[in-house]
Amino acid sequence: MTRRENVERQEFAEERASLWKLTLGPVTWAVHFAASYSLTAVWCAKLAAPQDDITLLRLIIGAGTIVALVVILLFGLSAWRQWNYTQTGRATHAFGDAENRHEFLGHAATLLCGVSFIGTLYTAIPVLVIGSCT
């Protein structure tokens, strides 16, 4: 193994952490989604009669949504910094060297956080308009 290869290897290993970061936005969205749906399912099956008012459930999901959105926003911000677009102005990462990879992962994570933000919002829209379990 040449020295250059060795360095590359090491840099790539460091990047593993941000490979995980890539999933944080979508995972938050998924957790929010699963929690909202299962909570509603249990609530409507066990706690509330079909025509009962479910304001409390709506408030809980609303609060959970705000938390999820803030979390996604924070992940998004960190990813945005990693992308470093304001400094470099780079939207493509053509060289595939360590710096490029770093920025590319930040770029991808930023976009995924954007999608997750919208997805989480959409998941929560029903609590704005639906007032009972039916």
Add this chain to the structure above:
Amino acid sequence: MPHRREGIEIFARKPTAVVAGAVFAAFGLSACEGPQSAFGATGADAIQLETLFIVMLVGAAILWVAVNGLFFYVTRVHTTSISRRLANGVIIGGGIGLPLVVVTALLVYGLSIMPDQRAEGDGLVVKVTGEKWWWRTEYQPLAGAPVVSANEIRLPTGSRTTFELTSERVIHSFWIPKLGGKMDMFPGRTTVLTLEPVTPGIYRGQCAEFCGESHALMAFKAVVMEPDAFDAWLEAEAAPIQADPQAPGAEIFFGEGCGACHALRGTQANGAVGPDLTHLATRESLAAAALPMNREALAKWVRNPETYKPGVKMPAYDHLSDEELDTLAGWLMELK
């Protein structure tokens, strides 16, 4: 030469496109009329669904035109290279911003009307059981005893009727497109649907879940009436038979054992395998809308039901002579 070939190709394609368009339009238009169309809705729920459809269609059209319009613009109109800012604007504005706004608006609107579609009933309760291949009905008015009937749904305007739906053996689905959405009927379970008819008239319902050979022939007439007319009908429907149970036709009916499967309230016929026939002749159609309600159709039906409904659970009476069948049918037409 390549130009010419292109020209010929386009020319050759055009007639197909025109024919396809015409066929499509014809189908589209023909589906807009008739007693079973979801267009021209006559019930509160169906009117709301129709509006929902139009709104969704307009939303989809706006998105389609805008997104493809931008695509057309950058591939056909403005084919020279464009500035980064414009490119970003087109992609972010047209590809993300616009769909986001339109889809969000549609989603909020669609969700907001969902509770209305499941509003609670405030009047009559009708129990409907899906059978192979007919409908057992029982009307439970706010005051008074339940009334058993079959193969037709009558509803008053001005209130929201509750349907308690179930099924005997297989899954069926209850659907009157002019009045509202559909609801499946399951053996051993009760599902609930409420409908609020607005305009009196005779509409058509159809089983909307494949249930066997005669599934397509499992339909019914839905008769929407003014409340007073409805009350009068229900009172008449609750009464025992009005035809003479000693008439020659009646003798054939009882002699052939029809009463083992069919009930005629006020006589010894109390079978429950087939539809209640106490007021058969008041129905708008015969055998769950498979045939018209008249003497000839009745005679043909009794002679051999299988001809009109494959797999039917009623035996043929082809050993009866034409005169006997006619006499029987004439008497059945007196079951008002």
